[in-house]
Amino acid sequence: MSEPEITRESGPAKGRYVLVQSGEEAELTFSIVSPTKIIADHTGVPDALRGTGAGRQLVEALVADARSRGFTIIALCPFVKSLAARHPEWQDVFV
Structure with a gap:
C-alpha cells in the first residue's frame, strides 16, 4: 500500500484537506469564517479507505x-x- 499524501486546498471561503492513498481520495472540507476561525463541516472517506486511519x-x-x-x-x-x-x-484549537 502506498504512503498517503495529504494536501490542503483553500479558496476565499472554503477549502479541503485531501488524502490520496492507493488511488482513492478522502477529504475533510471546511468553511472559512475569518482569518482566525474555520468550520470543519464534512469528512468523506471512501469504502476502500475505511478502517485505514485516513479520516x-x-x-x-x-x-x-x-x-x-x-x-x-x-x-x-x-x-x-x-x-x-x-x-x-487538541482542545487548544477547538472552540
Whole structure:
C-alpha cells in the first residue's frame, strides 16, 4: 500500500484537506469564517479507505495546521467532533 499524501486546498471561503492513498481520495472540507476561525463541516472517506486511519490523518493535519497558522476550529462534522472529544490535547484549537 502506498504512503498517503495529504494536501490542503483553500479558496476565499472554503477549502479541503485531501488524502490520496492507493488511488482513492478522502477529504475533510471546511468553511472559512475569518482569518482566525474555520468550520470543519464534512469528512468523506471512501469504502476502500475505511478502517485505514485516513479520516484521523485528515483531522490530525487540520489540527497541525490550526496550530501553525493560528486559527481555531468549530467542529460541525460529527466525525471531527467525536475525535476532538477523545483528544484533550487538541482542545487548544477547538472552540
